[in-house]
Amino acid sequence: MWYKRISADDIGPKGPTYLIVFFAFQIAAGHVALSILALTMLLAKSMKKRPLLINICVTWILAAVCFSLLFYAGQYRGPEPNSDLCIGQASLIGAIPILTCTATFIVACHLWHVYDDPEVHEYTSRHKRLTTFSQLVIPYIAFGIFVAIGAAISVQHPDKVDREQRYFYCSLDWNSLTYAVDFLSAILCLMAAALEAHIVSVGFRRWRLSRRAGVPTDQTVFLHIRIFVFTLYLLGSTMVNLVSNWVEISVVPDLLLASVGAAFFVIFATQKDVISAWRFWRRPRRAHVLHVSSPTTNPLVPILRAKGETRDLMTTDRSSKNTYSSSMLMKDYYETKARGVEIIGRPEDAFRERPGEV
Numbered sequence: 001m002w003y004k005r006i007s008a009d010d011i012g013p014k015g016p017t018y019l020i021v022f023f024a025f026q027i028a029a030g031h032v033a034l035s036i037l038a039l040t041m042l043l044a045k046s047m048k049k050r051p052l053l054i055n056i057c058v059t060w061i062l063a064a065v066c067f068s069l070l071f072y073a074g075q076y077r078g079p080e081p082n083s084d085l086c087i088g089q090a091s092l093i094g095a096i097p098i099l100t101c102t103a104t105f106i107v108a109c110h111l112w113h114v115y116d117d118p119e120v121h122e123y124t125s126r127h128k129r130l131t132t133f134s135q136l137v138i139p140y141i142a143f144g145i146f147v148a149i150g151a152a153i154s155v156q157h158p159d160k161v162d163r164e165q166r167y168f169y170c171s172l173d174w175n176s177l178t179y180a181v182d183f184l185s186a187i188l189c190l191m192a193a194a195l196e197a198h199i200v201s202v203g204f205r206r207w208r209l210s211r212r213a214g215v216p217t218d219q220t221v222f223l224h225i226r227i228f229v230f231t232l233y234l235l236g237s238t239m240v241n242l243v244s245n246w247v248e249i250s251v252v253p254d255l256l257l258a259s260v261g262a263a264f265f266v267i268f269a270t271q272k273d274v275i276s277a278w279r280f281w282r283r284p285r286r287a288h289v290l291h292v293s294s295p296t297t298n299p300l301v302p303i304l305r306a307k308g309e310t311r312d313l314m315t316t317d318r319s320s321k322n323t324y325s326s327s328m329l330m331k332d333y334y335e336t337k338a339r340g341v342e343i344i345g346r347p348e349d350a351f352r353e354r355p356g357e358v
Contacts, residue, residue, distance in 0.1 A: 015167065018251050022168045022258050023071055029262035030064020037269050044277035052107045053227070053268070055136050059100045060261040066092040067169055067258065080162055086170035087154040090161045094172055095146035097185035097238060100260070101192075102139040104231055108192035110135065111199050111224065150177060168254050175245075182242040189235040196228040226267050233263045 038057040041047060069089045075081035081089075153174050154161045160173045172178075203221035237256045244253040268274065 018255070019076065019168065021255060023068065023076070025255070025258035025262055026064040026068045026071070029259075029265055030061055031068075033265040033269070034061050034064070034261055037265055037274070040274055040277050041268075044273075046277050047273045051132055052103075052110055052135055055139070056100070056103045056107060056230075057264060057268075059103045059139060060264055063096045063100060064261055066096060070163070070169060076168075080164075081170060083158060083161075086163065087151070087158065087161050090170040090172045091147050091151040091154055093169055094150040094177065094181060095143050097181055097241070098146050099139050099143035100234065101185040101188040101238065102142050104234060105188040105192040106135050106138060107227060108195040108199075108231065111227070112195045115199050115203070146177075146181060150174075153177060166254060167251075168258075178245065182238070182245065186235075186238050186242050189231065189238050193228070193231045193235050196224065196231055200224050200228045223271070226271065230264055230267050233267075234260055 034057050038054055038061065041050065041054050041057070066089065069085065069092075070076040070081055073081065073085055075085065080086070150172055154172050157174070161170060162173075163170050165171045165173055200221065203224055207221045237253075237260050240249070240256055241253045243249070
């Protein structure tokens with residue numbers, strides 16, 4: 001049954017159970033699982049570095065720390081916590097939706113900016129450090145602004161800060177700030193979901209056409225689908241949190257918000273490259289590029305990427321003036337193909353960094 005948003009007075013005998021579930025999400029997922037995932041994505045040599053995606057993971061680790069401050073201090077049960085601790089936690093938690101939703105929105109904007117125009121991606125790569133730095137710090141600047149606003153109000157009105165309203169953590173009872181944060185967070189998530197829906201739709205159509213044509217497919221579309229699924233989950237949590245300001249809802253908003261970090265872990269830890277990185281005892285397979293050069297200017301000459309030794313099939317020994325004959329070329333081609341070969345339609349596809357990486 002659904003009740004109004006539960007306070008410390010009317011949560012009833014189920015309070016300890018809800019509290020265990022809440023902190024289980026924060027500790028197991030937010031502290032342990034997400035930390036392992038972030039370190040894997042950052043340090044694994046077999047994975048492409050996606051700083052914006054790692055940044056989303058870090059924001060939810062930070063959120064878990066903020067939600068667990070009363071747990072660290074041993075004041076999550078019993079009487080009202082220490083006033084200074086309560087003010088600090090309320091100021092931080094009040095700005096968490098801005099932090100996480102802004103980071104997610106920046107990822108969506110980045111994908112939208114580079115997905116359809118590789119030249120834009122190449123241009124921004126020349127300013128990679130500055131661009132990446134600005135994309136990473138913007139969520140924390142927005143977070144700092146709202147933390148400062150919440151702290152200023154809390155210090156001036158300490159009677160408005162307590163654990164009574166939310167039971168799981170301290171919060172500030174200041175409607176204008178609460179509505180501003182919830183509305184802005186919901187708008188950011190909605191825009192992010194809209195952008196990602198378009199990217200996934202277009203990318204999946206391209207992937208199907210490429211597969212039907214028998215040409216190499218762009219596998220980044222599956223990463224975009226995962227990002228879109230996570231954004232939808234975050235959007236759902238944000239909308240429930242917003243609606244709970246007026247509609248009678250129980251502990252669902254707080255427990256749903258606490259579960260977002262776990263959802264992020266489940267969605268992105270099941271990627272093939274993450275699982276491969278964790279299976280460190282297995283020797284990684286290395287892909288080598290086997291280049292077929294041709295005396296003609298035909299742009300359709302394929303590049304063969306295969307296991308084994310890397311060499312040029314169409315070579316000329318300048319000292320002996322000997323050149324591969326066409327029969328030798330075809331023999332080497334099919335012998336290599338029998339070992340497992342991926343054929344790439346354009347030579348530049350083997351070297352160009354694919355757009356849409358985050």
